Amino acid sequence: MASKVTATGQTAAHGLALQVEDLHVSYGPKRAVDGVSLEISEGEIFGLLGPNGAGKTSTLSAIEGLLRPDSGSIRVGDVDAQVNPTAAKARMGVQLQSTSFQSNLTIREIVRLYAGLYGVPLTRTGIDELLAGVHLGEEASKRFSQLSGGQQKRVSLLIATIHSPPLVLLDEPTAGLDPQARRQLWDRIERLRDSGRSILLTTHSMEEAQAVCHRVAIIDNGKLVTVDTPAGLIENHKDDPRVRKVAHGQVTLEDVFIGLTGSDLRD
Amino acid sequence: MLSGILRALLEADVTVHLRNGRALVLTFLLPLVLLYGLTAGKRRAQLGGPIVDVALALTLGIASIAILGYTATVARDRELGVFQRLRVTPAPTWTIMLSRLAVQIVSMLLMSVVVLVAAAVVENVTLDPAAYLLTLLAVIFSSAVFLGVGQALVGLIKSPDTVNAIGRLSYLPLFALGLFAHSTIFGTTFETVARWSPGGSVATLLAGAMQPTAWSVDTWWALLASVLYAVVFAGIGIRWFQWSTR
Numbered sequence: 001m002a003s004k005v006t007a008t009g010q011t012a013a014h015g016l017a018l019q020v021e022d023l024h025v026s027y028g029p030k031r032a033v034d035g036v037s038l039e040i041s042e043g044e045i046f047g048l049l050g051p052n053g054a055g056k057t058s059t060l061s062a063i064e065g066l067l068r069p070d071s072g073s074i075r076v077g078d079v080d081a082q083v084n085p086t087a088a089k090a091r092m093g094v095q096l097q098s099t100s101f102q103s104n105l106t107i108r109e110i111v112r113l114y115a116g117l118y119g120v121p122l123t124r125t126g127i128d129e130l131l132a133g134v135h136l137g138e139e140a141s142k143r144f145s146q147l148s149g150g151q152q153k154r155v156s157l158l159i160a161t162i163h164s165p166p167l168v169l170l171d172e173p174t175a176g177l178d179p180q181a182r183r184q185l186w187d188r189i190e191r192l193r194d195s196g197r198s199i200l201l202t203t204h205s206m207e208e209a210q211a212v213c214h215r216v217a218i219i220d221n222g223k224l225v226t227v228d229t230p231a232g233l234i235e236n237h238k239d240d241p242r243v244r245k246v247a248h249g250q251v252t253l254e255d256v257f258i259g260l261t262g263s264d265l266r267d
Numbered sequence: 268m269l270s271g272i273l274r275a276l277l278e279a280d281v282t283v284h285l286r287n288g289r290a291l292v293l294t295f296l297l298p299l300v301l302l303y304g305l306t307a308g309k310r311r312a313q314l315g316g317p318i319v320d321v322a323l324a325l326t327l328g329i330a331s332i333a334i335l336g337y338t339a340t341v342a343r344d345r346e347l348g349v350f351q352r353l354r355v356t357p358a359p360t361w362t363i364m365l366s367r368l369a370v371q372i373v374s375m376l377l378m379s380v381v382v383l384v385a386a387a388v389v390e391n392v393t394l395d396p397a398a399y400l401l402t403l404l405a406v407i408f409s410s411a412v413f414l415g416v417g418q419a420l421v422g423l424i425k426s427p428d429t430v431n432a433i434g435r436l437s438y439l440p441l442f443a444l445g446l447f448a449h450s451t452i453f454g455t456t457f458e459t460v461a462r463w464s465p466g467g468s469v470a471t472l473l474a475g476a477m478q479p480t481a482w483s484v485d486t487w488w489a490l491l492a493s494v495l496y497a498v499v500f501a502g503i504g505i506r507w508f509q510w511s512t513r
Contacts, residue, residue: 064355066511086357094355100347104286105279116275117356119268 007038007046007217007227015042016075017167017198018063023072025058025222032058033069034222042166045189045199047213049206051261055222056202057097060171063200064094076167090118093160097171097202099152101144107131107155108140111162118163134158134188150181157188161197168192170201174208186212206254216253220261272358276366283340284370290336294378298328299385306389319449321386322473325406326445326466328378333413334438337371338420342427350510360510372410379406398479405476408490409469411497416441416465418504425512445470468492 018040025033033055040046050056061067063074065085074081074088081088101110108127115122122130131140134154139147144155153173160168173189174182189212193199203209209216210230217227228236230253237243238251243259284290302324306317344350353363383399386392394402420437424430445466451458461467468489475486 066351066354086359089355090357092355096348096351096355098348099352100349101352102279102283102344102349103347104283109279109282113275113279114356116278117272117353117358119271119357 007215007224015077016040017042017044017077018200019073019075020059020063021073023059023062023074024070025055025062025067026070032222033062036072036219036222036224038217038224038227040167040198040200042198043193043196044215045193045201045213047209047216048200048202048219049204049209049216049257050202050219054220054261056219057171058222059219060169060200060202064092064169065089090163091165091167093163093165093168095153095156095160095168095170095173097175099156101155103143103145106141106143107136107147110144110155111159114159115162120163130158130162149176150178150184153177153181153185154188157185161192164197166197168197168199170199172202172204174203174205182208206252206257210253218257218260225260268357269359269362272362273366276353276358276362277369280366280370284374287336287340290332290340290374293331293336294328294374295381297331298324298378298382301327302382302385302389317386317390317392318474318477319470320390321382321392321477322470323446324382324386325379325402325473326409326470327442328382329375329406329409329469330413330438330442330445330466332371332375332378333410333417334420334434334441337367337414338417338430338434339427341367341417341421342424342430345421345425345510346427346512348511354510368414371414372407375406375410376403379403392477394477395479398477401476401479402473405472408493408497409473411501412465412469412493413441415497415500415504418508419500420504422504422507422509425509440464442466449474462489463492465493465496468496 016039018038020036020038023033023036024031036055036059038046048056048059058067062069063081065081065088076088076091079087079091105113108124108131111127111130112122115127128137128140131137136151136154139151144152147155157173160170170189174185177185186208189199189201201213213230215227216230216233218225218233226233226237233256234251234253237256237259240259243251243255246258247255302320305320305323350363354360379402383394383402416437417434420430420434424433441464443466444461444464447453447458447461448464448467448470449462462471471485471489472493475482475489
């Protein structure tokens with residue numbers, strides 16, 4: 001019988017920003033998340049890699065409070081997210097995979113709305129300074145739909161962190177961005193980490209996982225397959241026959257990913 | 268914290284509403300056009316007279332705002348993911364809906380004031396101060412009926428296009444039946460059906476509120492029917508409402 005992989009117990013020296021234990025989420029008869037456990041320590045960037053439909057977004061949605069898990073526990077810092085979801089949400093910043101805001105509001109008004117929801121007092125000047133800080137000063141009077149993909153992601157990230165949360169959840173933050181915009185977003189993610197925040201991000205990009213994540217978990221069919229640092233994953237799996245079979249020369253993180261999750265196309 | 272959340276939501280929802288041209292047309296133009304049309308019509312007496320004309324204009328305004336305006340914005344925002352974004356903040360879900368409903372009810376009250384002023388100018392229909400207050404109270408009851416219908420629509424149907432289509436289809440019979448709630452043009456059976464339809468109950472209630480001295484057993488029944496419609500439709504809408512289309 002295969003032992004169950006968990007992303008826990010490796011960072012006990014630090015305080016925990018997020019602790020998920022034995023999480024189960026189902027959509028009718030389909031089990032989307034099947035016993036996922038993970039811990040993220042303060043200041044850590046943790047990546048969740050998986051093919052489409054593997055359970056990444058469902059795991060995140062349960063942590064965010066958008067889905068009610070069948071079982072399992074979620075703690076954000078020292079708050080039980082199922083007992084006190086409002087307090088847990090106040091400690092999290094969330095960037096959803098596809099975000100939209102009220103179409104008739106300007107970017108300045110959207111920032112004002114979300115600042116208000118998190119109880120952050122911001123003057124118009126304060127909002128404009130925040131927008132200028134992410135190179136969106138000129139766009140303050142535009143609608144969200146009028147921004148480019150990269151600008152929309154910057155607005156989303158700004159709003160996700162407007163209340164300086166200790167934990168930031170990013171669902172495929174760089175999907176659809178050009179290389180320049182992606183690099184800029186990585187810089188912002190690293191600055192968040194440098195300011196002491198913990199980050200849980202999902203991604204399809206091996207390059208992104210290697211560039212910004214301290215640890216990476218590969219998830220498939222709702223279960224964690226393996227967890228380690230990007231370099232550790234390559235080192236530990238480079239001789240795995242499934243990985244060797246798909247590798248072209250030196251083993252990469254993508255080879256490990258394909259080797260462990262299979263080459264079949266997902267939905 | 269909660270008052271800050273509600274203030275932020277209300278401010279945003281009011282801004283969105285004021286920038287929505289379609290909502291403004293539905294709010295003010297349609298009931299005024301109907302009021303003018305009924306006043307100029309040759310068979311106005313057969314629909315029930317000036318007070319009923321005003322009650323019908325108010326009913327049309329309330330139905331338009333709720334069934335065409337409210338449902339369209341809720342269905343669109345749900346499809347875009349606006350609600351999901353709000354739900355990951357500390358804002359309780361009831362505050363998100365309360366804010367939107369409050370904006371709709373305030374716009375219905377504003378529409379009512381405009382229609383009542385127009386009625387005074389166009390139809391010479393003036394009421395006692397107490398009757399004006401009672402009418403505005405009846406508008407709030409009536410808004411619950413049609414917002415309940417709207418909530419049921421967005422609760423049962425996910426696609427914004429289908430919500431729009433079904434909203435338009437159901438809007439006419441819901442309101443048009445109300446037009447004949449006080450008329451035997453199509454016979455007494457039709458009048459009875461019309462009188463106890465959502466639109467008919469609301470029109471009777473509003474007409475009764477505008478003439479408190481003529482408040483009758485029928486008006487009490489209309490009030491009861493309105494409360495029942497509101498409870499049943501809102502119950503369906505809340506029970507089956509989903510915050511996301513995915």
